[in-house]
Amino acid sequence: MSIHDQMFAGFLEKRNTDCMLKQINKLLMDNFALAMLTFFIFFLSFFVNAQTRSYSQLGNEFQIVRAINDKLAAEVYFGGTFSNTPSDKNVLSTNIQRYISGWMHYYYSPRWKFSSSLAYYYNKDVPDIGQYFSPEWRLSLQGTYYLNKTGFSLLTRMRGEFRLMMNEDGVYEDKYRYRQMLKYMKPVNGKVLRKGVVYFVTSEELMFKPSAKTTGVPFFDRNRFEIGGGYLVTDNIQFELTYINEFVPRDNGNELYNIIAITATFNNPLSNLKNRISSLSLNAREED
Numbered sequence: 001m002s003i004h005d006q007m008f009a010g011f012l013e014k015r016n017t018d019c020m021l022k023q024i025n026k027l028l029m030d031n032f033a034l035a036m037l038t039f040f041i042f043f044l045s046f047f048v049n050a051q052t053r054s055y056s057q058l059g060n061e062f063q064i065v066r067a068i069n070d071k072l073a074a075e076v077y078f079g080g081t082f083s084n085t086p087s088d089k090n091v092l093s094t095n096i097q098r099y100i101s102g103w104m105h106y107y108y109s110p111r112w113k114f115s116s117s118l119a120y121y122y123n124k125d126v127p128d129i130g131q132y133f134s135p136e137w138r139l140s141l142q143g144t145y146y147l148n149k150t151g152f153s154l155l156t157r158m159r160g161e162f163r164l165m166m167n168e169d170g171v172y173e174d175k176y177r178y179r180q181m182l183k184y185m186k187p188v189n190g191k192v193l194r195k196g197v198v199y200f201v202t203s204e205e206l207m208f209k210p211s212a213k214t215t216g217v218p219f220f221d222r223n224r225f226e227i228g229g230g231y232l233v234t235d236n237i238q239f240e241l242t243y244i245n246e247f248v249p250r251d252n253g254n255e256l257y258n259i260i261a262i263t264a265t266f267n268n269p270l271s272n273l274k275n276r277i278s279s280l281s282l283n284a285r286e287e288d
Contacts, residue, residue, distance in 0.1 A: 052254040055127055056091050057083040059244075059261040066268055075103040077119075081259075085125055098122040101138075115142040123165075128248050128255055136165040151191055157181040177209040177221060188229075195235050201242065202227040222248040226261075236267040 061079030068074060081097040084090060101119035108114055121136040123129055142159040159179040164172050183203035190197040207221040228242025244259035 052256050053127075054256045054258065055083055055085075057081055057096075057257055057259040058091055059259055061261070061263045063263065063265040064269060065265065071107050073105045073107070075105065077101040077103070083125075083127065083257075085127065085131075094125055096124060096126045110148075111146050113144040113146070115144070116140065117142075127257075128250075129165075130168055132168050134166050134168075136163055138163050152184065152186040154185075155183050157183065175209060177207055179205055179207045181205040193232060193238075195232055198229060198231050200229050201240065220249065222246060228261075230263075236269075238265045239263070240265070 059079065059081045061077055064076045066074045078098075078100040080095055080099070082092050083094055083096045085094050085096075088094060099119055099121040101117050103115055103117040105113055105115045117138075117140045119138040119140070121138065123134040123136055125131050126134065139162045140159055142157060144155055144157045147154040157180070159181075161177040161179065163175040163177060165175055166172050181203055182205075183201070185193075185199055185201045187193055188198045188200055193199060203224075203226045205224040205226075207224065208219045209221045210219060223246070225245045225247075226242050228240065230238055230240035232238040240261075240263040242261045242263075244257070244261055246257040246259065248255040248257070
């Protein structure tokens with residue numbers, strides 16, 4: 001083989017290697033989120049035992065989003081949760097939680113978003129809190145890192161919470177919690193989220209707090225796994241239906257929550273309504 005043939009063969013071998021590495025990298029990125037979620041599920045499944053108490057719940061949430069400028073956005077969440085209780089097996093019999101939360105978001109860069117919120121929770125007969133009235137004020141600080149690729153979106157969210165909760169004696173106590181989430185979203189019938197697109201979503205979240213003492217897992221509070229999908233009715237209105245499995249390990253018996261969650265999101269509803277009314281008025285004048 002001549003030196004030119006050797007050089008050409010080496011070039012082909014390098015090109016084939018580069019193509020193979022690119023294919024491997026694409027395969028890993030496309031399945032990274034699902035692999036991580038599978039790992040967490042198998043890891044946490046070791047803590048489930050026969051003494052686990054199971055609850056069925058129905059949650060609903062409305063989200064109103066308002067863009068302030070290119071860097072800032074505001075959100076308001078309000079919703080509630082229905083659950084069965086040890087004394088009543090009917091899921092819709094007890095409204096255990098109602099809440100309202102205000103968020104401010106700062107988009108530092110295409111990959112980083114920083115947020116803070118203040119929320120009020122009306123808790124009553126929540127299984128993992130107790131069979132009593134326990135209102136809560138919650139302050140949250142959050143950072144989100146996005147890894148957006150063509151065809152899917154992957155993000156990791158870090159959240160610290162300061163919680164002021166009323167105990168059984170009617171005294172407010174301060175509690176702290178840290179939450180780490182990995183979330184994966186993929187449009188089904190398109191490449192980006194827009195009107196008419198159906199999407200798949202799944203997430204895995206671990207929560208830690210100093211007061212949560214569990215056997216063998218110091219400071220581990222709970223694991224929250226979510227899977228489901230959504231649909232964008234318009235570019236500004238979307239609905240999401242998910243199943244949530246929340247596992248709460250405790251020394252005196254673990255708890256497992258099976259939750260069906262319905263979420264409705266409205267982007268800039270007042271501005272969109274104003275534009276719609278203006279458009280209808282203009283069309284009416286033109287017809288006259």
